[in-house]
Amino acid sequence: MASANNESGICSSSAEIKSSGDRGKIALITGITGQDGSYLAEFLLQKGYQVHGIIRRASTFNTHRIEHLYEHPMSHSEGAKFKLHYGDMTDSSCLVKIIAEVKPTEIYNLAAQSHVKVSFELSEYTANVDALGTLRLLDAIRTCGLTNSVRFYQASTSEMFGKVQEIPQKETTPFYPRSPYGVAKLYSYWIIKNYREAYNMFACNGILFNHESPRRGETFVTRKITRAVAKIHLGQQEILELGNIDAERDWGHAKDYVEAMWMMLQTKEPDDFVISTGETHKVRKFVVAAFKEVGVDIVWEGSGINEVGKDKRTGVVRVKINPKYYRPTEVETLLGDCTKAKTQLGWKPRYNFDMLVKEMVESDLKLMNFNPQA
Ligand code: NDP
Numbered sequence: 043m044a045s046a047n048n049e050s051g052i053c054s055s056s057a058e059i060k061s062s063g064d065r066g067k068i069a070l071i072t073g074i075t076g077q078d079g080s081y082l083a084e085f086l087l088q089k090g091y092q093v094h095g096i097i098r099r100a101s102t103f104n105t106h107r108i109e110h111l112y113e114h115p116m117s118h119s120e121g122a123k124f125k126l127h128y129g130d131m132t133d134s135s136c137l138v139k140i141i142a143e144v145k146p147t148e149i150y151n152l153a154a155q156s157h158v159k160v161s162f163e164l165s166e167y168t169a170n171v172d173a174l175g176t177l178r179l180l181d182a183i184r185t186c187g188l189t190n191s192v193r194f195y196q197a198s199t200s201e202m203f204g205k206v207q208e209i210p211q212k213e214t215t216p217f218y219p220r221s222p223y224g225v226a227k228l229y230s231y232w233i234i235k236n237y238r239e240a241y242n243m244f245a246c247n248g249i250l251f252n253h254e255s256p257r258r259g260e261t262f263v264t265r266k267i268t269r270a271v272a273k274i275h276l277g278q279q280e281i282l283e284l285g286n287i288d289a290e291r292d293w294g295h296a297k298d299y300v301e302a303m304w305m306m307l308q309t310k311e312p313d314d315f316v317i318s319t320g321e322t323h324k325v326r327k328f329v330v331a332a333f334k335e336v337g338v339d340i341v342w343e344g345s346g347i348n349e350v351g352k353d354k355r356t357g358v359v360r361v362k363i364n365p366k367y368y369r370p371t372e373v374e375t376l377l378g379d380c381t382k383a384k385t386q387l388g389w390k391p392r393y394n395f396d397m398l399v400k401e402m403v404e405s406d407l408k409l410m411n412f413n414p415q416a
């Protein structure tokens with residue numbers, strides 16, 4: 043069995059990647075080790091694609107979300123293959139080399155420093171990866187002579203809407219980013235539009251609202267909550283500390299959203315699409331819903347930084363506010379209108395809020411039961 047972390051540095055499933063000719067659809071995914079990259083890779087393998095992914099060298103294993111793909115039956119079936127390449131969005135030469143070798147028909151640019159709060163501390167790095175990284179990838183495509191054959195998906199974000207200009211937000215809503223992350227992503231959004239117009243590239247912006255799953259990174263708020271609920275339920279943790287619990291987010295499921303990415307690249311003309319559920323909820327509502335999954339009713343007492351969430355039955359404080367999780371500038375309300383995607387792509391979400399919370403809590407309960415140190 044091939045492993046994602048073999049010693050050669052080039053990793054592939056046991057089925058060999060053919061070198062040229064009629065290889066069918068070939069996808070290259072940057073950020074394949076992330077939440078979305080892992081679901082997208084699964085989705086494309088099931089569609090019969092050859093899937094190539096760019097991974098970063100790390101001092102420990104960073105491929106836990108995609109390890110199972112080596113065992114996936116589809117990764118060994120005729121025409122469906124899986125291969126990883128070392129690379130980095132800050133390194134143009136490796137991007138050129140990988141694109142020249144892979145000759146993808148579709149590129150999904152998902153790689154990013156994707157944490158909004160962290161982007162205030164790593165602002166220059168975030169701009170380098172999330173803004174210039176996109177430019178490097180687009181120019182690598184041009185260098186390799188694939189400008190008019192490759193289809194390009196850019197992971198744009200509802201964070202570009204930032205400070206509320208209009209509710210709900212749609213493709214025509216003015217942007218007002220509120221973090222170095224949002225600003226960097228706005229550069230990428232515009233460079234996609236510019237290369238589409240200047241070089242006739244098939245390049246799309248998917249303006250995706252928050253999407254979550256059991257594979258969500260542990261420091262994003264939903265996963266932080268579901269992990270804490272599981273640990274508190276199992277007696278492994280006492281309290282959950284959060285920042286702004288009045289922020290409102292339009293939360294969908296990552297599985298639904300990767301399908302929308304693919305749909306955007308199957309259209310006649312490249313365009314930009316909002317992907318959302320059309321429902322928004324406060325962080326505090328997510329907390330209540332998650333605790334409910336383990337039979338705990340949370341009641342809120344106090345206000346501001348002194349507000350607490352108590353277990354109604356026992357009176358024990360389970361949630362506290364810690365200002366260290368506040369952001370210098372916050373995005374208060376996100377609510378997406380995805381009418382364009384529904385009508386032009388035929389996309390609609392399968393998961394709702396309750397299904398998402400349930401799946402995430404159940405998954406973390408299983409994980410913590412199995413490995414309390416996780
Ligand atoms: P994750 O943070 O889970 O994954 C990010 C991926 O990018 C990881 O594979 C990471 O690698 C990789 N990466 C980071 N820096 C670099 C670099 N310098 N060079 C190469 N790869 C790098 O994000 P998600 O899967 O949640 O999101 C995917 C994309 O969609 C991101 O661009 C994000 O900004 C955007 N987005 C996400 C939304 C969401 O709600 N999830 C909503 C809207 C947009 P490693 O594993 O090594 O860290």
Ligand code: GDR
Pocket residue numbers: 156157158159199200201250251252253261262263264266283284285286287289290291325367368369372373
């Ligand atoms: P977001 O997601 O910033 O919307 O970016 P995150 O889950 O980090 O925050 C959502 C909201 O919750 C509030 N919050 C907290 N957030 C975190 N992380 N930790 C806390 O303890 C906490 N307490 C309250 C935040 O202030 C915020 O208002 C995500 C990322 O995936 C981006 O890459 C993506 O572009 C956007 O979603 C759409």
